[in-house]
Amino acid sequence: MSTRMLSVIAITLWLVTIAVAGFFFVRGQTRVAPDGRTAILLAPGERNLVLTEMRGMLATVQAMVDGVKAGDLKQVAQAARASGMAAAADVNPALMAKLPLEFKQLGLGVHKRFDEIATERNSGGSHEQLLGSLGSQLSACVACHASYRIDAAAPVAK
Ligand code: HEC
Structure with missing residues (x-):
């Protein structure tokens, strides 16, 4: 095999690697769920981490409305900053x-x-401005929940 041929193969493999990495960067680890939303497949610890952050945001919204x-x-x-x-x-x-x-991006x-x-x-x-901002913030929560859910990834077979 000529050197030229080898370098063409090397460059092609390199481009394929970048394309695959790019594909996963954009798509993440997902599948379409039975309810039509995009299910993100996470390990139990990762799912807990994301859901804990979510509950923190709900507590923020509650404290803001109370405030x-x-x-x-x-x-x-203070609640918003948290x-x-x-x-x-x-x-x-x-x-x-x-x-x-x-x-x-949404997150x-x-x-x-x-x-x-x-x-x-x-x-x-x-107060009106604050409630207005909180209202548009809540539309982002609603929009993301309508499109995504989090499922447990199948355990790796050993
Ligand atoms: C980037 C997307 C996204 C945004 C933005 C988002 N969430 Fe979530 N949230 C999710 C997903 C996905 C789940 C898991 C839902 C499922 O699996 O059905 C979730 C779950 C939750 C849960 C349930 C937590 C649990 O322990 O089960 C709460 C509460 C929550 N979100 C609150 C909020 C609030 C409040 C906001 C806005 C301030 C918000 N989320 C914004 C994606 C998002």
């Missing part, structure tokens, strides 16, 4: 590779907006 009702805007800002980007920062690369690109968008809401209240946002 607005009590007129305690400091509580609103689900800001800092809450998303420690996700490990193996888990990130299993999440579809759109899921990551990061929600964390970023909680930080923005915290800042909004610090810069004197009104």
